[in-house]
Amino acid sequence: RKRILITGGAGFVGSHLVDDLMIQGHEVIVVDNFFTGRKRNVAHWLGHENFELIHHDIVNPLFIEIDEIYHLASPASPPHYMYNPVKTIKTNTMGTINVLGLAKRVMAKVLIASTSEVYGDPTVHPQPETYWGHVNPIGPRACYDEGKRVSETLSYAYAKQEKVQVRVARIFNTYGPRMHMNDGRVVSNFILQALRNETITVYGNGRQTRSFQYVSDLVDGMIALMASNYTQPVNLGNPVEQSIEDFAQIIKQLVGGPSMIKQTKAVEDDPQRRKPDITRARHYLKWEPKVPLEKGLRQTISYFRNELARSD
Amino acid sequence: RKRILITGGAGFVGSHLVDDLMIQGHEVIVVDNFFTGRKRNVAHWLGHENFELIHHDIVNPLFIEIDEIYHLASPASPPHYMYNPVKTIKTNTMGTINVLGLAKRVMAKVLIASTSEVYGDPTVHPQPETYWGHVNPIGPRACYDEGKRVSETLSYAYAKQEKVQVRVARIFNTYGPRMHMNDGRVVSNFILQALRNETITVYGNGRQTRSFQYVSDLVDGMIALMASNYTQPVNLGNPVEQSIEDFAQIIKQLVGGPSMIKQTKAVEDDPQRRKPDITRARHYLKWEPKVPLEKGLRQTISYFRNELARSD
Numbered sequence: 001r002k003r004i005l006i007t008g009g010a011g012f013v014g015s016h017l018v019d020d021l022m023i024q025g026h027e028v029i030v031v032d033n034f035f036t037g038r039k040r041n042v043a044h045w046l047g048h049e050n051f052e053l054i055h056h057d058i059v060n061p062l063f064i065e066i067d068e069i070y071h072l073a074s075p076a077s078p079p080h081y082m083y084n085p086v087k088t089i090k091t092n093t094m095g096t097i098n099v100l101g102l103a104k105r106v107m108a109k110v111l112i113a114s115t116s117e118v119y120g121d122p123t124v125h126p127q128p129e130t131y132w133g134h135v136n137p138i139g140p141r142a143c144y145d146e147g148k149r150v151s152e153t154l155s156y157a158y159a160k161q162e163k164v165q166v167r168v169a170r171i172f173n174t175y176g177p178r179m180h181m182n183d184g185r186v187v188s189n190f191i192l193q194a195l196r197n198e199t200i201t202v203y204g205n206g207r208q209t210r211s212f213q214y215v216s217d218l219v220d221g222m223i224a225l226m227a228s229n230y231t232q233p234v235n236l237g238n239p240v241e242q243s244i245e246d247f248a249q250i251i252k253q254l255v256g257g258p259s260m261i262k263q264t265k266a267v268e269d270d271p272q273r274r275k276p277d278i279t280r281a282r283h284y285l286k287w288e289p290k291v292p293l294e295k296g297l298r299q300t301i302s303y304f305r306n307e308l309a310r311s312d
Numbered sequence: 313r314k315r316i317l318i319t320g321g322a323g324f325v326g327s328h329l330v331d332d333l334m335i336q337g338h339e340v341i342v343v344d345n346f347f348t349g350r351k352r353n354v355a356h357w358l359g360h361e362n363f364e365l366i367h368h369d370i371v372n373p374l375f376i377e378i379d380e381i382y383h384l385a386s387p388a389s390p391p392h393y394m395y396n397p398v399k400t401i402k403t404n405t406m407g408t409i410n411v412l413g414l415a416k417r418v419m420a421k422v423l424i425a426s427t428s429e430v431y432g433d434p435t436v437h438p439q440p441e442t443y444w445g446h447v448n449p450i451g452p453r454a455c456y457d458e459g460k461r462v463s464e465t466l467s468y469a470y471a472k473q474e475k476v477q478v479r480v481a482r483i484f485n486t487y488g489p490r491m492h493m494n495d496g497r498v499v500s501n502f503i504l505q506a507l508r509n510e511t512i513t514v515y516g517n518g519r520q521t522r523s524f525q526y527v528s529d530l531v532d533g534m535i536a537l538m539a540s541n542y543t544q545p546v547n548l549g550n551p552v553e554q555s556i557e558d559f560a561q562i563i564k565q566l567v568g569g570p571s572m573i574k575q576t577k578a579v580e581d582d583p584q585r586r587k588p589d590i591t592r593a594r595h596y597l598k599w600e601p602k603v604p605l606e607k608g609l610r611q612t613i614s615y616f617r618n619e620l621a622r623s624d
């Protein structure tokens with residue numbers, strides 16, 4: 001039984017990780033500033049003797065005693081991270097420095113939630129971890145992309161210099177219950193639009209691709225990575241690639257209803273193709289995604305339906 | 313007459329900038345932690361009523377009242393920045409955040425000393441400012457390269473969000489008097505080796521290239537950039553490209569003496585070609601380098617000769 005800190009644990013991915021680690025019997029401490037997370041995501045654990053929720057912003061130092069850290073604190077969707085770019089960079093630089101400083105002091109293992117965005121708009125396809133990426137350092141997505149890149153750089157600098165044990169998960173697009181309804185991302189937009197019988201908005205020509213992973217697969221991968229001895233970055237994502245156009249069709253069919261699909265203005269620096277090469281994860285973690293898209297989407301659609309009903 | 317802060321002003325480039333701005337009659341405040349800089353570089357101004365030297369580490373907040381900031385604080389040569397990678401990243405993230413926070417509060421204009429290393433090992437040649445770069449986020453040079461990239465990202469985030477006026481100079485290899493004798497870079501290594509009649513060490517096959525700019529040209533460019541209305545990044549470098557092999561020959565000839573030139577082991581992630589496209593600087597700043605390589609090298613060699621004599 002370990003004492004495990006999850007920064008950003010009140011968010012979408014973090015709260016599922018909390019569930020798994022609590023069920024495994026660990027002591028779990030969540031640190032969150034509730035920028036994009038909410039208490040409700042972990043409300044079912046409040047009052048449990050193994051659970052603690054700390055309202056704290058990770059850009060400020062944090063002094064607690066723990067064995068492992070999952071460092072997820074950071075806005076994740078473009079509208080959220082572009083809302084306050086300066087804060088996004090501070091969270092991913094100063095926040096990561098504090099987490100690594102804490103890990104160094106208490107000799108905790110740290111898993112950093114990095115992202116496929118470190119590859120930017122990739123020129124290599126699919127993306128292996130050895131690919132250096134293609135990122136605009138001063139573009140609209142840079143606060144997140146460069147923030148995450150330097151947070152990886154920091155991790156390996158602390159690993160080499162201070163012997164901190166780090167694990168780096170490069171997470172690809174993930175969806176599932178508790179994802180934000182209004183984060184402007186494709187999964188939530190399309191499901192909401194379909195549920196509300198509104199037009200489904202495809203940005204640009206819809207030929208850009210993404211690969212969508214269900215959140216339980218990601219959580220399994222993160223726990224496997226933390227437990228493993230492998231220290232280089234590992235892609236965690238579902239290699240089944242989808243064009244956004246096709247994805248719109250799939251959502252429309254699963255939800256049913258009369259929504260039209262319409263192309264609208266393309267967004268700046270939108271990565272054109274994204275698909276993880278998961279050879280490393282398969283080999284070193286014996287991990288691969290298990291949940292088929294349709295099954296995962298059905299769960300997510302039903303979550304959204306309930307949420308909409310609640311708010312009515 | 314302005315009050316001008318120069319972070320890293322006791323270093324090689326900074327101290328030349330101090331000279332120019334003092335001669336122009338400004339009030340100059342230098343902030344330096346003397347990691348790679350030294351008091352001697354600005355000793356000739358100590359006691360002058362327009363000059364102040366503050367011993368301060370820029371990773372800590374700084375509260376002073378100024379009109380302009382040249383932000384140069386950061387180790388610059390590979391051996392220096394790899395000496396303590398964690399500190400290098402802290403300086404370029406937390407240090408830059410403090411400088412931008414200061415600029416925001418006092419509404420000062422800021423020029424950020426960025427670097428050609430944001431292009432990494434470029435696949436485009438010569439490098440225009442629109443090139444996104446090719447950087448290994450977890451390689452041995454990453455602490456510097458990614459640190460500088462995110463420091464650019466921060467600058468434009470503060471510019472957009474907080475209306476801070478920023479200028480970004482992407483500086484290419486620069487040499488001249490007061491450069492470090494023992495920083496392990498090619499100019500200092502080759503000159504010292506030649507002066508000491510030792511073997512001149514070319515790393516790898518010597519076909520990799522660099523473009524060397526004399527420090528007075530750089531200082532002119534930085535002052536012109538600060539004065540201009542142009543807010544996008546600007547390359548400041550000399551477009552005359554040299555293979556390292558040829559460069560060794562040139563130094564050998566200028567110094568004279570019996571040194572042999574020998575190829576040794578290549579270094580990891582060594583950029584293979586580097587040459588600035590200075591169209592922007594020519595157009596927006598009416599700037600271009602003036603000092604020919606041979607002239608600049610003679611000044612530098614004579615500086616090194618004196619330094620060696622002093623230390624004997």
Ligand SMILES: NC(=O)c1ccc[n+]([C@@H]2O[C@H](COP(=O)([O-])OP(=O)(O)OC[C@H]3O[C@@H](n4cnc5c(N)ncnc54)[C@H](O)[C@@H]3O)[C@@H](O)[C@H]2O)c1
Binds near residue numbers: 014036091095113
């Ligand atoms: N969901 C994805 O598709 C995806 C893809 C790649 C990477 N990731 C990464 O996974 C992590 C979790 O993402 P998510 O989808 O759960 O996003 P989320 O927004 O639901 O969760 C992030 C959590 O971090 C908290 N947070 C943000 N800034 C903070 C700060 N300064 N101090 C303390 N807490 C802070 C938020 O309140 C939220 O609870 C993030 O680091 C994200 O970059 C997610």
Ligand SMILES: NC(=O)c1ccc[n+]([C@@H]2O[C@H](COP(=O)([O-])OP(=O)(O)OC[C@H]3O[C@@H](n4cnc5c(N)ncnc54)[C@H](O)[C@@H]3O)[C@@H](O)[C@H]2O)c1
Binds near residue numbers: 383385386388389483
């Ligand atoms: N010289 C070049 O070829 C070159 C090329 C590209 C970019 N640059 C950039 O230009 C700037 C100056 O470079 P330089 O060649 O004069 O190097 P330098 O090492 O001589 O000067 C850097 C100065 O910053 C100071 N410093 C470092 N960390 C600090 C900290 N945390 N707080 C306060 N002061 C600190 C050092 O003591 C030194 O005086 C750097 O930002 C460098 O990255 C230089």
Ligand SMILES: O=c1ccn([C@@H]2O[C@H](COP(=O)(O)OP(=O)(O)O)[C@@H](O)[C@H]2O)c(=O)[nH]1
Binds near residue numbers: 062097104106
């Ligand atoms: O238990 C700890 C230990 C450190 N830190 C922070 O982590 C950062 C980086 O730590 P490091 O040891 O690298 O920095 P140092 O204390 O040496 O400046 C510092 O700003 C600390 O405030 C923290 O938040 N909790």
Ligand SMILES: O=c1ccn([C@@H]2O[C@H](COP(=O)(O)OP(=O)(O)O)[C@@H](O)[C@H]2O)c(=O)[nH]1
Binds near residue numbers: 204
């Ligand atoms: O309503 C939407 C939202 C997103 N997208 C597209 O869907 C892809 C995924 O976008 P998202 O914001 O979900 O995540 P990203 O992978 O870009 O971070 C991108 O190509 C977007 O342009 C879309 O066509 N319509």
Ligand SMILES: O=c1ccn([C@@H]2O[C@H](COP(=O)(O)OP(=O)(O)O)[C@@H](O)[C@H]2O)c(=O)[nH]1
Binds near residue numbers: 373374411
């Ligand atoms: O005169 C100043 C004003 C701010 N800062 C520092 O600059 C950083 C960023 O400033 P910002 O205004 O963005 O941060 P905030 O104070 O809003 O957290 C902060 O950590 C401050 O400590 C500083 O060193 N000098």
Ligand SMILES: O=c1ccn([C@@H]2O[C@H](COP(=O)(O)OP(=O)(O)O)[C@@H](O)[C@H]2O)c(=O)[nH]1
Binds near residue numbers: 513579
């Ligand atoms: O003694 C030396 C020092 C450097 N170099 C090469 O010279 C180039 C410039 O190296 P430097 O460290 O001066 O600066 P960089 O431009 O790589 O930051 C690189 O290709 C180095 O491998 C060399 O051949 N011999």
